[in-house]
Amino acid sequence: MSEPLRVLLVEDEALILMQLEMLLEDAGHLIVGTAMRAEEGVALLLETRPDLVFVDLRLAGDSSGVAVVQSAREIGGITCVFITANSRQLTDELEGAAAVIAKPFSGSVLEDTLAFLEQALRRPPPELAVPHGMRVAPAARESWALMEG
Structure with a gap:
């Protein structure tokens, strides 16, 4: 594996947050922070400058993950x-996010997604195919030089 990804998690469901943390740490990546509300996530973005953010669309306190993105x-x-x-x-543009994974998801979907994202971010274009259950925004598809299909 190349240099670990620095990851921020913005998720208000404790079980999903724990699942994400465990998977990312097992894969050798660094969790730089966790947040349950958009304003906490934004503050952590500024403080930690992560490589990657996994963010829920609807967060605690009626806040939105769109603000984090x-x-x-x-x-x-x-x-x-x-x-x-x-x-x-x-929207098809995913509100500015690079991709979306639909809940509920399996551990294998997360593992495949993480492997794909690591390649996409560290050595584009990724050799792996877009994982099943993941939708990539057109801008990210172009940035990562993904083939259509």
Whole structure:
């Protein structure tokens, strides 16, 4: 594995948060912070400058993961992936995120997604195919030089 990804998790469901943390740490990546609300996530973006953010669309306190993604885009150099049961509410552009994974998801979907994202971020274009259960935004598809299909 290349240098570990620095990952921020913005998720208000404790079990999903623990599952993500365990998978990422087992894969050798560094969790730089966790948040349950958008404003906490934005503050951690500024503080930690992660490589990758996994963010739920609907967060605690009626906050939205879209605010986290917008802030990450303003900062620049941060890739966001929505993990949500509300993926149909996202536009084709995924509100600025690179990709979306629909809940519920399996551990194998997360493992495949993480391997794909590591390649996409560290050595594009990724050799792995887009994982089943993951939708990639057109801008990320272009940035990662993914083939259509």
